[in-house]
Amino acid sequence: MYDFDKVIDRRGTCSVKYDLLKEIFGKKDILPMWVADMDFKSPPCIINAVRKVCDHGVFGYSFKPDSSTEAFMNWVSERYNWKVKKEWVSSSPGVVAAIPLSIRCFTNHGDKILIQTPVYPPFHSAVKDCKRELICSDLKEENGVYSVDWEDFEKKLRGGVKMFILCNSHNPIGRVWSREELTKMGELCLKYGVVIFSDEIHADLALFGNKHTVMASISEDISSVTVTAMAPSKTFNIAGMMNSVIVISSADMFRCYSKELSILHLDLGNLFSHITMDAAYRMGAEWLKELKTYLEKNIDFTFDYISKNIPSVKMVKPEGSFLLWLDFRESGFSHEEVKKRLVEICDLGLNDGISFGSSGRGFFRMNVGAPLSVVQEGLSRLKRAF
Numbered sequence: 299m300y301d302f303d304k305v306i307d308r309r310g311t312c313s314v315k316y317d318l319l320k321e322i323f324g325k326k327d328i329l330p331m332w333v334a335d336m337d338f339k340s341p342p343c344i345i346n347a348v349r350k351v352c353d354h355g356v357f358g359y360s361f362k363p364d365s366s367t368e369a370f371m372n373w374v375s376e377r378y379n380w381k382v383k384k385e386w387v388s389s390s391p392g393v394v395a396a397i398p399l400s401i402r403c404f405t406n407h408g409d410k411i412l413i414q415t416p417v418y419p420p421f422h423s424a425v426k427d428c429k430r431e432l433i434c435s436d437l438k439e440e441n442g443v444y445s446v447d448w449e450d451f452e453k454k455l456r457g458g459v460k461m462f463i464l465c466n467s468h469n470p471i472g473r474v475w476s477r478e479e480l481t482k483m484g485e486l487c488l489k490y491g492v493v494i495f496s497d498e499i500h501a502d503l504a505l506f507g508n509k510h511t512v513m514a515s516i517s518e519d520i521s522s523v524t525v526t527a528m529a530p531s532k533t534f535n536i537a538g539m540m541n542s543v544i545v546i547s548s549a550d551m552f553r554c555y556s557k558e559l560s561i562l563h564l565d566l567g568n569l570f571s572h573i574t575m576d577a578a579y580r581m582g583a584e585w586l587k588e589l590k591t592y593l594e595k596n597i598d599f600t601f602d603y604i605s606k607n608i609p610s611v612k613m614v615k616p617e618g619s620f621l622l623w624l625d626f627r628e629s630g631f632s633h634e635e636v637k638k639r640l641v642e643i644c645d646l647g648l649n650d651g652i653s654f655g656s657s658g659r660g661f662f663r664m665n666v667g668a669p670l671s672v673v674q675e676g677l678s679r680l681k682r683a684f
């Protein structure tokens with residue numbers, strides 16, 4: 299019913315992905331398959347909601363309506379069996395902004411904060427920029443499949459970590475963490491008195507029958523030490539609206555977070571963020587269902603293509619989202635050579651694996667949240683040099 303095949307020209311629209319190519323890759327003539335937004339139009343329900351506000355034409359100060367919070371609460375109740383109370387729900391102009399906000403609220407200068415590498419670059423920078431000590435626990439990789447190194451994870455928690463920033467599901471390695479894995483992580487955090495910041499922005503995009511579990515839904519105890527960040531931005535391709543939902547069930551922690559938000563005058567939020575979130579969570583389910591089928595098709599196609607035509611590059615299908623973690627370690631080229639060849643021979647813009655941590659050496663991240671014809675073009679370009 300929805301047209302995900304349509305190629306839409308995004309150049310000249312203040313698009314980070316399309317309009318900053320020269321700055322990022324050194325030249326403009328690049329097919330961008332990097333930053334994590336999609337090349338699809340958002341669902342009609344969102345476009346109509348924006349249109350209605352534009353037709354009205356007055357864009358004064360706004361606040362988040364209760365209907366938007368209620369739509370979120372229904373969404374997570376139905377999908378994740380997570381029963382959220384209204385008084386737990388706060389906001390942030392994007393999930394990334396909520397990371398330093400939470401670090402400031404719940405830790406002190408010099409405190410240790412744990413991340414599981416390789417992981418989304420702002421996890422690293424938020425900790426360092428807030429002058430906390432970054433502690434990395436490398437995920438264990440075996441034939442492209444990643445799991446937690448439990449011994450290392452616990453050793454690091456025991457060493458005085460104050461906060462754990464979880465990526466659930468995990469960007470860039472594509473794991474949708476199982477309930478068992480999350481329970482073990484959560485219980486270890488409880489044991490060592492560690493606050494959890496659970497970034498669940500990719501939750502709605504669990505694919506291939508994998509089921510997303512909300513960390514805070516596992517138990518009241520785990521919930522009481524957890525800040526959960528969710529958003530409609532990845533799900534409905536509205537990252538430019540800068541909207542996210544922050545859920546904190548501990549009353550003390552909630553007060554602290556809300557205070558910080560209001561000091562920065564970020565609590566009112568943005569009109570377009572409010573109305574798009576409301577429309578997305580109330581009316582976006584059908585569109586999302588079709589999107590996920592389309593993404594699975596793109597991933598299947600890419601997997602088959604790479605296996606048959608570019609066997610020196612390895613790929614494991616992600617359990618969720620539209621980001622592929624490609625392994626070039628057996629390509630015969632060093633990381634630096636791969637990086638150069640991608641730009642100079644393939645005219646392709648992928649994310650450098652090292653930006654996710656040193657264990658990302660030899661890897662590059664490819665975004666297939668695009669019409670299949672664009673993905674096909676990207677793959678034929680990749681074949682030029684590998």
Ligand SMILES: Cc1ncc(COP(=O)(O)O)c(C=O)c1O
Nearest residue numbers: 334392393394395418469497499
């Ligand atoms: C794990 C993760 N968290 C957060 C973000 C971005 O969040 P926001 O745009 O809401 O700041 C991304 C975007 O790629 C992401 O992958």
